[in-house]
Amino acid sequence: MINKNNSELLAPAGNLEKAFVAFNYGADAIYIGGPNWGLRKAAGNFTIKEIEIISKYAIKNNKRVYVVTNIYAYDEDLEEFEKYLDLLDSVKISAVIFSDPGIFTIINTKKYKFEKHLSTQASTVNYETAKFWKKLGVSRIVLGRETSIDEAQEISKKANIEIEMFLHGAVCMSFSGKCMISNFTANRDANRGGCVQSCRWNYKVSDTLNGTPLFDGYPLNSRDLLGINLLEDFIYKGIKSLKIEGRMKSNFYIARTVSIYRDAIDTILKCKDLSKEKLQKIENVSNRGFNELFLKSEAKNSVRLDSTKYQSKEEYLGIIEEIEKNTALIKVKNGFNNSDNIYLLTSDNSEYKINKFYDYSGIPLEKANPNTVAFITIPQNTTKYNVLFRKK
Numbered sequence: 001m002i003n004k005n006n007s008e009l010l011a012p013a014g015n016l017e018k019a020f021v022a023f024n025y026g027a028d029a030i031y032i033g034g035p036n037w038g039l040r041k042a043a044g045n046f047t048i049k050e051i052e053i054i055s056k057y058a059i060k061n062n063k064r065v066y067v068v069t070n071i072y073a074y075d076e077d078l079e080e081f082e083k084y085l086d087l088l089d090s091v092k093i094s095a096v097i098f099s100d101p102g103i104f105t106i107i108n109t110k111k112y113k114f115e116k117h118l119s120t121q122a123s124t125v126n127y128e129t130a131k132f133w134k135k136l137g138v139s140r141i142v143l144g145r146e147t148s149i150d151e152a153q154e155i156s157k158k159a160n161i162e163i164e165m166f167l168h169g170a171v172c173m174s175f176s177g178k179c180m181i182s183n184f185t186a187n188r189d190a191n192r193g194g195c196v197q198s199c200r201w202n203y204k205v206s207d208t209l210n211g212t213p214l215f216d217g218y219p220l221n222s223r224d225l226l227g228i229n230l231l232e233d234f235i236y237k238g239i240k241s242l243k244i245e246g247r248m249k250s251n252f253y254i255a256r257t258v259s260i261y262r263d264a265i266d267t268i269l270k271c272k273d274l275s276k277e278k279l280q281k282i283e284n285v286s287n288r289g290f291n292e293l294f295l296k297s298e299a300k301n302s303v304r305l306d307s308t309k310y311q312s313k314e315e316y317l318g319i320i321e322e323i324e325k326n327t328a329l330i331k332v333k334n335g336f337n338n339s340d341n342i343y344l345l346t347s348d349n350s351e352y353k354i355n356k357f358y359d360y361s362g363i364p365l366e367k368a369n370p371n372t373v374a375f376i377t378i379p380q381n382t383t384k385y386n387v388l389f390r391k392k
Contacts, residue, residue: 007235007265010164011258012247016050017319018254023057024347024385025255026262029064031097033247037069037081052091064094070119073100081106089113097142108137115139120166123176125151130159140164140240144176146294149230153237162240167227168257169245171293173199173220181220200308217305226290228282231264249286252316255387256285259349284313317342317388328378330388335369341391346381354388
């Protein structure tokens, strides 16, 4: 049997609730953003108090919390950064993720207890660069998205350093995520957390002389990364951390994606065969079409010209907030009718059809509106932070 310690499942968490969802469905670690210094300003992000809450939970449950500080910083970005690091150290996070050498220099001013992880935005794609960062005190490198699994294995061996790689989720068309399209289209700096995803927009090109249309489509729109069929490669080739993208995605995206990868990783570690039926469920989750991109060295057919819209066969409806005996209170996110095809996803990746909903008085509901609550009768293995979804 393979040593499980060699296969960390790392999940995104855009806010505190999503962090608990990720851990609930099997993530070994999460990566989160604080008030500033991260590349996802539009994510809910965490206050210091919330980081402390999730760090205490992680320590108690043998989990890990990584905080992103991966902007490319301007002078004004540095003014309060050391104070922020002191706070992060005091709440006992596991690691910070950085990309800017200036940010790293400040991180190295003190002997903080947290680890230092180099972000994918730093574009590390060879072992000499990995050795360089290791000498400076970096313990893990998140390789550039352009790296294949075989190349990652060689870098890990030659530099003798932990490697983290993305295996699922949205991908930026620029080199390791360093993009300036948002700067030009919306005056928002993507390298300081302001990306508006201009690469997902529809672009039209016409002949300026006669107005003849030449192109109408999505030339910068990458398909999403799908590494589920390459899991054995990741594990057997010693990739330490397997990372899911999506700090701005829904609770259901996190629950479904994490639970499928958790189940698949555990199955491989037990030297059992993977269920194709279970693996195929990953394609029901919100996506722009899938591709293995650079994981097998080439990214052919990765651009999706026809559409930028997400496609999904399943829709997030709500989350369990409280449980009493065999009854759960659902916080409704998206409205539904009692006649809809509704399921509960439990933490062990099982699905249960839900046919009846009730109000506070126990009266059956025909319809539940967004931002309301509903009650359901639950199976025995249900927990808080389990999610409800609708099959389309």
